[in-house]
Amino acid sequence: MTTELPQRAHTVIIGGGVIGTSVAYHLTKLGVSDVVLLEQGQLSSGTTWHAAGLVGQLRASESATRLVQYSTQLYAELESEVGLSAGYKQCGGVTVARTEDRMIQLRRTAANAEAFDMECELLSPRQALERYPVMRVDDLVGAIWLPGDGKANPTDLTFALAKGARMRGARIVEKVRVTDILSDGGRVRGVRTDKGDVEAEVVVNCAGQWAKQIGALAGVNVPLHSAEHFYVVSEAIDGVHTDLPILRDPDGYTYFKEEVGGLVIGGFEPEAKPWVSPDKIPYPFEFQLLEEDWEHFEILMNSALLRIPALETTGIKKFYNGPESFTPDNQFILGEAPELANFFVGAGFNSVGIATAGGAGRALAEWIVNGAPTSDMTGVDIRRFAPFNGNTRWLHDRVAEVLGLHYEIPWPNREMATARPFRRSPVHHLLQAANANFGSRMGWERANFFAPPDTDPTIEYTWGKPNWLAWSAAEQTATRTNVTVFDQTSFSKYMVVGRDAESALQWLCTADVAVPVGRSVYTGMLNERGTYESDVTVTRTGPDEFLIVSSAATTERDKDHIRKNLPSGVDASLVDVTSAYAVFGVMGPRSRDLLARLTTADLSDGAFGFGTSRLISLGYATVRATRITYVGELGWELYVPAEFAVGVYEDLMSAGAEFGVRRGGYYAIESLRLEKGYRAFGRELTPSENPVEAGLLFACKLKTDIAFLGREAVEKAKAEGQRRKLVGFAVESPEAMLWGGELVLRDGAVAGQVTSAAWGETTGSCVGLAYLRATDNAIVSADWVRAGRYEVNVGGRLYPISVSLRPLYDAANTRIRP
Known part of the structure; x- marks a missing residue:
């Protein structure tokens, strides 16, 4: 190995385990030869050397499976390329x-x-x-x-990858400890070591269980803890x-x-x-x-x-007994840190490092070279975590549960039990008093459903119909026939403000957001490939001010995407106001009647049409009311300053008593939105899907000449025709219980997978969404969809399903516009 420390390099990789050497190997393969890998000990001497070396290909998602498939192919071929066996x-x-x-x-x-x-x-x-x-x-x-499936020798694999990297110009220096990360103006500039500084345009943190320490040197949150x-x-x-x-x-x-x-x-x-605590891992080790x-x-x-x-x-x-690091959600960490430009992380591999190293190393190298991932990395993207996820005491308690999840049955809707409750809505105590069962998303405690009084509101995990189904079904019925109040405080909420706020958002959004003050617009946000980075609601709250509402889980990735893609020189700033507002969804045909008991505002369709948003009085409070829905019924989302949240919620439940108002949870929302065919980011909308496939061209301003990020790719996809098409479906038998991920067959042949599914009480069976594709990768037309006979594989049993290109419920939207 090289012993001299260079003064500069294009890319510095910290960590000489299987992940660091894989990133070096793949960077050089992509033409980045000016790579320096620094290892504080010897190659593979940290966590890699004592790994068991199992290489299991099949993972829960297609993107994760493809990473391991590539790994196996690489490991089998390495010896012929570099002359060293990976022991595969x-x-x-x-x-x-x-x-x-x-x-x-x-x-x-x-x-x-x-x-x-x-x-x-x-x-x-x-x-x-x-x-x-x-x-x-x-x-x-x-x-x-x-x-x-197969097995590899971890040390042999590491040395083979290292040799491949060196053959294409990479330098590997052992016995060098990184002591600081150098940065300037929000960009990484290099590393400081116990043997001198190295300037670099890119720094990659592949330090294994030391990655949290290294991240802290850069002000970057890397949530992992050793076990x-x-x-x-x-x-x-x-x-x-x-x-x-x-x-x-x-x-x-x-x-x-x-x-x-x-x-x-x-x-x-x-x-x-x-x-031990991540900042107390001994050195040397x-x-x-x-x-x-x-x-x-x-x-x-x-x-x-x-x-x-x-x-x-x-x-x-x-x-x-070899310690290794685990993340809070049992998925590894990959990608560019939102806190520091050109500082990348590949760590926290949760005992799948050997199996995943080849694919993950290639994915991270492509991310570095292209400036963005080239496939769907949402599940492992470092931006899924917020700064609070780096709390060491919280991580300590969570990791005791995470390691055991590897071989736990992956129950549908399984919730983590440790280190909770965590983030709480201002009305959490009121939901708890109403016998809510809580789930967690981005740390938020959110009501899944409400159990009857004197009933234990716990989930009895099962593949079949769960113990809570009747309670959630009652919430669905109340929303369809009467009125339900949902606590949706966990929504991500941002303000974009400044003289150029409109033009900045026109570039970022697929839909035309140049609307009058007081109007809301549903829109996607894409990347250059024309695939989804987010889907949001944008409300114009002033001439130079917009409110963006997004899903709970995407706060950090949304903010990073928006900031990185703001046009150069614009006067527009992004402010995260998520914690400043509670959100209450008041949904159902009696929602107007309920709100009318608390406000003097004219809520009629003529005065307060769909998509209208304005400040109104509500009881003693002043709130932003937006007429919008994610459940397919007449309804308003109320954005309430946090300090007024308890009073507003109490008023809603008190005034709604005469209407028989119910509280609703997120399981009901999921069922209702699927009957209506509404998409969700992370399932129907990911960096693998575009608006053409998702059926969302209506939310793209292609009929204008306004440029937006990804427009050219969307136009190309539209011209070429759909290779996949998103459809809704209902299972013909009420016996089946679907959860998402099930195999869809068309005329007996594989045609796709279910992206989301849930029990639809209005429909009387399980409903869902799925992407369909032809076996020969042909164009998927509406006629092709209608001509097929479809089944879904539910735990090995086939059930016929009815597929629809229109919403299963209220296709004409008459329910949301009365």
Whole structure:
């Protein structure tokens, strides 16, 4: 390795583990040869060297699956390119189920594999035994076989990637510790080390469990915390050979991998052991392990003894307790930090670093070179976190739960239980007193549903119809027939102000926002590729002032996108006012009657039409009332200064008593919006979809000559025709329960996946949205959609569905404009 520290480089990468070397490898492959990688110890000496090396291809999302698919391809080819083996072997993987609930998950996994065009086979216990002869199967319900799974040697892989990077010009310097990040004017300028400064245009933080420390040097929030992670290596076992597949027994929290005729036995225990605070990780810490903890490992070992009976008489050669870092939501962190331009992060890989390193390294390198991701990285984007997510005490308590989620059944709507409650609406206590069940989004505690008095408002997780369904259905019915009040305070809310606010937003928004004061416009925000970065409502509140309302989860990415894409030199500033206002949705055919009890404002359709927004008196308070809906009924969103929120909410419930007003939660909102066909960012709208595919050209100002970001790409997509089309659907049987992600078949062939689904009480069955595509990638026309016969795969069972190009409910919009 290079020993001299250069004075400057185009890109400096901090961290010589598998992620840092992968980023260096892929940057040089993209033509950025002036790369310096700095490692405080030796290559792979931090977390990488003690990784188990499992490479499982199939992930929960298509984007994550594609990353690992690329990794496997790369690892198999590295030796022929660089002359060093990655130690990669495709041996296949068997995942077993002890319960019917787990088997339903595996059937859903098999359906995902079919959607992603991956090979996957459902197995009986006897067939699973044929694949893995040394395990016990008499307690199993079934299994799946994934022939594409494999294993890699973490250290060999790291050195092979490093050599590939050096062959194309990268310099790798070991035994150099970064002590500060240099910046100027909001942009990174280089790094300070214990051996001198290095100027750089780009700095990449791939420091593993040290990444939070490195981020802090730059003023960048990297929310992760280390936890102790355990596995043991057994002596040789008869019947264990080098081609034995990976075995996963998630109901027993364990995995098994062959190593030198024995087994690596590890897992993800339900309650983990957080390690030291991220700012107290010792230095140096090279190739080191923590103390053995057989008592904590007992739950994994007992499960392993059950699954592999031969372990009862087999010795253990080595106990590994190697700390590694985990994020608050069990997804890794990738992307450019919103706090500092050209400072990128690739960290927090939650025990999937080896499997993901190839794809994640390429994705981050492309992000650096192109200035934006080239595919949908929303789920791992660093901008999904806010500064408060970096609180170390909060992270400590959360990570104890996160590690165990790896092998927990991924229940629909599963909520984190630790480190809560967190952010609370001003009326949280009133919702709690009304027996609300709370979920969490961007830290906000939000009512999912309201249980009847004297009933425990907890979720009993299931793949079938849940215990709360009747309560949420009643909220839906109330909204369709009467009036419901929703606390939607968690909305992200921003002001764009300044002399050039209108022209700035015309560039950022797909729709024409040059509207009179007091008008609201639904619009998308796109990237240069013409795909979605956000969808928002823009309200003109003054000649040089606009209010933007967005989803709860997208606050940081929205702000970053807007600031980065404001036209140069404009007089326009962005201010985050999310916490300044509570938001109450008053929705339903009696909403006008309820509000009329509290205000003297004329709420008639002629005086206060759809899309109108103005300040009104409401009881003793003055609030902004916007006539808009996300549930498909007459309604208003009330934007209430936080200090008036409790009084306004109490007034709404008091005045609404004569109408039988109900409180509503987010589960009801989800059902209602799907019956109406309303899209949601992160599901129907992502950086992989454009307005043509999403059916939202009506929200694009293509009939004007006004330029907007992504316009050329949208026009091109429109001219070329749709390869995918978003449709609504209703399941023909009320028996099925859908949650999203299910496989859609057209005339028996794979046609897409469900993006969102929920029970629709008005429809009387589950409803949802899905993107359809043709098997030959042909143009998807309306006639093609109508000509098909459709089914949805629900846990292995097929149900017919009725597909529609129009909203399932009130297609003519008569309900929202009375």
